[in-house]
Amino acid sequence: MFPVCPPPPRFNHAVYMPPPHADVPVRPVWASNFDLESASLRSFAAGARYVAVNVQYPGLVHLPGKDHNALTDEQRYALLKANVDALKPIQVGIAVRDRHGMSCAWEFNLSDFRRLADPHDVNSIAYLAGRGLNVDTLAQHGVDARSIGAMLLSSGLIGPESGLTWITYTGAYHVAYLLKILTGGDPLPPDEGKFVGAVRQFLGEQVYDVARMAADCPALPVGLERIAAHLGFHPPWASPRLAAAAGLRALLVFERLEQGEFGGNVERYKGRLQGM
Template sequence: MTTPPLFYRHPRPPGVRISKIMAGNLHNAVSLILSHMMGGFSFVAVDTQFPGEVHRHPRGDALTADERYGVVKANADELRLLQMGITLCDAQGRLPVIPWGADGGLHEMMWEVDFCDFDARLHRHVPESVEFLRSQGFDFLAARHFGVPADVFAAELHRAGILRLPGITWVTFGGMYDAAFMFKLATFGAPLPESRQGLVAQVGAHFGPLVFDGKYMALAVNAHGSLAAVGEKLGLPALEPNIHMAGPNSLMAIHVFMELRRRFVPLRGGHRSCSLQFYGL
């Protein structure tokens, strides 16, 4: 079997651009994403950013899967989503190529949604997490004034039918919280199910049977650690600039997944044996 190449090399437009999704361009951006998903870009990587873990277990990180899920549920039920990164690719690892800028030059594209629901003066958060995101370039004031309400974004996803598209592969990395916030978007902010099995079942019901966590898959090739560490272990080039925001993280997540997918081809069951398995749960 021929394995799919990871990168779109010939011809490769210079640079991957981030298209910001704010309240003013929400409808057009979601419609464009939908058109690409329906046009063969059926692999969708998602990364979420939220204002830190305000709930911790007294035993720290030495937890059972059920205890860890309890921490995830407590945080996701209370916290507000700050940002979501979305990167699409096709079965050969190619990203959408879209005209960009005043000259209409072609560039590969990813998307980044800023949400407006969080206000550090009103809502619980971890100050260090908020400061880290600010240092990476997240503009909290602009998000609050021009960002998208999570419920409005969810309604637009449902209107477009994105959550019901057949044959879509959803990709995360270290996806416990990604899965939690994807569920919250799909259900307009409903509390997470009481059990981790319930969350997995609900994610499958809303997003389909092909939902993957690259961090879980990487265990099979003895690659551990952060997104950047696993990418380096797999021999992938680091992102430049190395910014830890939702858009670039989703881009790296899709590269990691496509490389792992290629390596899983010879294995019995292939990469699909890892579907709906989340690292830590």
């Protein structure tokens, strides 16, 4: 996924301390409030600088059969494409930071997935249930993916001309599912090169994966929640720690690393999505 750059020098995570951050409430979005929250997102997006995305999806149904790291780039992309084409996303979390440092997060609950009819990994659904997500409730009261895709396309967040910085964590699958939503459920491009082109077409050049960045900071733990806690970021207010909370954590951690550990020099990480 995108050109791989040489590893950067190691950084001390204690170089920069951010100001105390206020908890950001997560705005859950259902069919009943979709129009209202869509208008809210569009309004906030007018001043956006950073956008983070996290997608909850029903696990993997196509597995590599051997060590994922032993696969070629082409094999890893083929595996990602097989899973994303076969499965339906469950939640989309969008966290936005504006030019004044204010943040807001939306958690879109999708209605398309049917637990008894659609392929999924039972352990992944059990994990989501353990965090309070009832996929059957989403099927009854959520929003269809096409409506969410159309709303995002008209939000001002999508397209290279927006000039925004997009952020994710272990993001290949999150970005791939976002592309699927934006294209109305179309299959992913046939190869990695065309996938990279599609990412640039919809999200622009500035796409960053916090997992790649954090891996070069040896003092940081592994895992987004652990990294956020280590840096002093509290869970979003009233959040069940699902898609929007993960997006918001990724956004806050990115901003901390960009301004602190890397001193604004993060170009080497551009487009390097983990999970492919």
